[in-house]
Amino acid sequence: MTGPSAERLAELPANVRPKLGESTDSYVRRLARANHLKPSDLHCFLAGPPNWFGKPRIERLAAVSGRSEAALQRALSDASSARSRAKPTPRTLRIQTHKALKQGSLDMTLPIQYDALGGDATVRQIAGRWNVPRWLVRRVLDSAIFPDRQTPKNRSSITEPVKAQINSMITSGMGPKEIWTELMDVHDISVSMGSLQRQTARRHPTTRRR
DSSP, X not given: OXXXXXXXXXXXXXXXXXOTTOOHHHHHHHHHHHTTOOHHHHXXXXXXXXXXXXXXXXXXXXXXXXXXXXXXHHHSTTSSOGGGSOOOOHHHHHHHTOGGGEETTEEOHHHHHHHHHTSOOOHHHHHHHHTOOHHHHHHHHTOSOOOOOOOGGGSSOOOHHHHHHHHHHHHTTXXXXXXXXXXXXXXXXXXXXXXXXXXXXXXXXXXXXX
């Protein structure tokens, strides 16, 4: 869907602010619950055809959340991949050499950025924690130079407890789509459809993809 088409999507009634460092899936779940929707339904709507179970499209998420794409990209940890990020510019290089970001031999840029990845701190709290002005924290977080936002907890790898839970669902006869939906709607867990299909195939090679 193009930008102009995305703008015609209706904004959801309940406005939900994204948290710094939050994953897209987590934000979609919170947005859905605040608007009395099933997270799986909203996720599929935002991903759109043909990959309904893929990553929600940022322009569609911006339209329904009432947030700008730029604001979502700054806040959400996986909104834009490292491949699509801009190269360092003179402006971002000047930010990194700002005297307030130098405490002895320590460069505060990366600690501030990684601090934001936790998703539970405001700009004010981060500024106070690292003793830098709030405007500079915002500049650092908006910088094109940013660490890999795909933190271990946001990657698509499946933990052992979740894997055991999925195996139990497979044993009960559930297919990948049913498992994906229940994990998201009931357990607030996001697992890629590809991972579920592979795990289902390993457990029951003849299981239909339903």
